[in-house]
Amino acid sequence: NAGVTQTPKFQVLKTGQSMTLQCAQDMNHNSMYWYRQDPGMGLRLIYYSASEGTTDKGEVPNGYNVSRLNKREFSLRLESAAPSQTSVYFCASSGQGRFTEAFFGQGTRLTVV
Amino acid sequence: AQKVTQAQTEISVVEKEDVTLDCVYETRDTTYYLFWYKQPPSGELVFLIRRNSFDEQNEISGRYSWNFQKSTSSFNFTITASQVVDSAVYFCALSEEGGGADGLTFGKGTHLIIQP
Numbered sequence: 001n002a003g004v005t006q007t008p009k010f011q012v013l014k015t016g017q018s019m020t021l022q023c024a025q026d027m028n029h030n031s032m033y034w035y036r037q038d039p040g041m042g043l044r045l046i047y048y049s050a051s052e053g054t055t056d057k058g059e060v061p062n063g064y065n066v067s068r069l070n071k072r073e074f075s076l077r078l079e080s081a082a083p084s085q086t087s088v089y090f091c092a093s094s095g096q097g098r099f100t101e102a103f104f105g106q107g108t109r110l111t112v113v
Numbered sequence: 114a115q116k117v118t119q120a121q122t123e124i125s126v127v128e129k130e131d132v133t134l135d136c137v138y139e140t141r142d143t144t145y146y147l148f149w150y151k152q153p154p155s156g157e158l159v160f161l162i163r164r165n166s167f168d169e170q171n172e173i174s175g176r177y178s179w180n181f182q183k184s185t186s187s188f189n190f191t192i193t194a195s196q197v198v199d200s201a202v203y204f205c206a207l208s209e210e211g212g213g214a215d216g217l218t219f220g221k222g223t224h225l226i227i228q229p
Contacts, residue, residue: 031215033215033216035216035219040122040221041221042117042204042219042220042221042222043158043204043217043219044219045216045217045218048215048216050215056215058216088156090158092158098146098208098209098210098215098216098217099146099165099208099210100163101148101160101163102160102216102217103160104150104157104158106156106157107156107157
């Protein structure tokens with residue numbers, strides 16, 4: 001069972017470039033999330049999707065867009081990357097939303113130069 | 114204001130010592146859940162425990178134990194007889210019923226170093 005799979009694992013972008021981070025889960029979970037982790041900051045919620053067809057902003061949504069393509073897949077797009085978006089990005093999913101444990105992907109380390 | 118405070122940025126102990134990681138949370142909800150996650154040097158996040166606000170029983174799982182005290186808004190994590198493999202960053206997290214966003218609010222983490 002793969003759980004939550006993120007691609008790519010590493011990425012270097014130039015300022016202004018765009019890219020999409022992919023995430024897929026095979027646990028039939030309704031809820032999916034994107035977090036970013038910065039040194040000394042813990043994880044902060046960027047966007048989430050409580051069910052297929054819905055997406056909502058989290059704590060730090062500026063500069064990002066998301067798409068819940070189907071129940072399995074939830075992508076995160078940076079339209080014009082900025083150095084402030086250098087971070088480790090984690091996708092997660094959970095079965096019953098906010099009160100159940102989330103399962104995390106391996107993370108994507110993104111550097112914007 | 115921080116909703117989850119992990120005041121200990123880094124803790125270093127010698128193997129076999131007991132160590133307690135502190136977590137203080139803030140919420141106005143009566144229904145909420147608290148979580149602990151482990152992030153080893155490899156970087157993945159590993160779920161350790163979930164506790165709801167109505168269950169104040171302490172929990173023990175092997176060398177790990179958790180002490181939940183609503184009176185002090187704390188959910189502390191103790192590792193008994195620590196081992197080098199326990200070295201990791203540990204995150205405490207909160208999920209509130211009335212929170213605007215789904216998802217977890219994380220503390221900033223405690224970096225635990227177990228020296229051989």
